[in-house]
Amino acid sequence: MDPPDDQYSLLQELLNMINESTYDPSYVQSETVKLCPKLLVNDFGSDFNPPFYYFNFLLSYLGNGLVLYIIFNLPFWATYFLSQWVFGSVLCKMVSSAYFIGFYSSILFLTLMTFDRYLAVVHAVSAAKSRKRSYALVSSAVVWCVSILASLKELVFQNVWDNPPYGLVCEETGYSRETMDFWRLVSYYQQFSVFFLLPLLMVTYCYVSITLRIMSTRMKEKCRAVKLIFIIIFTFFVCWTPYNVVILLQAVHSSGEEKDCDDSNTLDYAMFVTRNVANLYCCISPVFYTFVGKKFQSHFRRILVKKLPCLRRRLSLSSFSTRSSSQKTPHSEYEC
Incomplete structure (x- = not known):
């Protein structure tokens, strides 16, 4: 057996070799770094997020299969907030990027549908x-390409690491603080400008133009159509504005030299709440675009009659009344 002094020297040499192989000068700070405690914020997120994620998942299942496909990853996040990330590094990257791909593509597709109705x-x-x-x-391909490019940051930066006392976490890591801060700011301003401000302006312009066109016709159900348009714009604004305001405040706070922990924690609380409200819009918006439309109602009646023949007489009478009224009023086939 080696003497104790030799064992100590060997151990010291081994530690020096490890330090030299893992040393990254970009992580060295020449000043004191203030760390904000996030225990209360993370506890709030673990209690608040899972019910919303499960609810949005079930609502998407009932409302629209495409939305369900896009945000299939919500059960992963619900499980993550309840305990820790147990799905590995690959799924951490894939689920994180898929979440934002769905988030971005949903708003772009809804904007595209609004523009299509404006043209029609x-x-x-x-x-x-x-x-x-x-x-x-071509338009759908452009939407998917833009959404994927905007979500590449999550695919690159997200990784799994052990963070006591939370256990395994799926967060941004592996790069210098300056690099991650820079791309975080890029994503904040990208979200606010490309995926909120631009769609909001387009949706508002299109629906105001549609409303003016409807009001200038003799459409019998134009009051109902205008009310529905107002509900769509109002819901869009209410669901998306708080989240994007918080995003903008996060960007301002991150770019500041002095970062106050109380402000940081307050923004984190607000982010948990407003992000779930924004997710909720992606689930309820298909109701406005499908279930309230006359064409969808007509197809839905046919399915019901085919599956439940006992409803044939009642639904056929209803359909006849609808067709009779539509023949008397031009443009009544318009779907808001």
């Missing part, structure tokens, strides 16, 4: 030539 109502004659399947495919 306000520019009906010219839109009849341009609204072809090829344009729809």
Whole structure:
């Protein structure tokens, strides 16, 4: 057996070798770094987020299969907030990026659908030539490409690491603090400008134009259509504005030199709440775009009659009344 002095020297040499191999000068700080305690904030998130994630998941299942496909990862996040990340590094990257791909694509597709309705109502004659399947495919491809590019940050930066006392966490790590702060600011301003401000302006302009066009016609149900348009714009604004205001405040706070822990914790609380409200809009918006439309109602009646023949007489009478009224009022087939 080696003498104690030799064992100590060997151990010291081994530690020096480890330090030299893992040393990264970008992590060295020449000043004191103030760390904000996040125990209360994380405890709040672990209690508040899971019910919302499960609820949004079930609501998406009932409301729209596409939305369900897009935000399939919510059960992963619900399990994560209840305990720790147990799904590995690969799923950490995939679920994180898929979450934001779904988040971004949902708002872009809803904006695209609004623009399509604007063309169909306000520019009906010219839109009849341009609204072809090829344009729809190209537009959808552009939406997916933009959403994927905007979500690459999560695919690169997200990783799993052990963070006592929380256990395994799926968070941004592996790069210098300056690099992660820079790309975090980019994502904040990207979210606010590209995925909120621009869609909000487009949705508002399109629906105001649609409303003015409807009011200028003799459409019998124009009051109902205008009310529905108002509900869509109001819901969009109420659900998305708080989250994006918090995003903007996060960007301002992150770019400041002095970071107050109380302000940071307050923004974290607000982020938990407003992000779930924004998620909720992606689940309830298909109701406005499908279930309230006359074409969807007509197809839904046919399915019910096919599956439940006992309802044939009642639904056929209802459909006849709808068709009779629509023949008397031009543009009543318009779906808001």
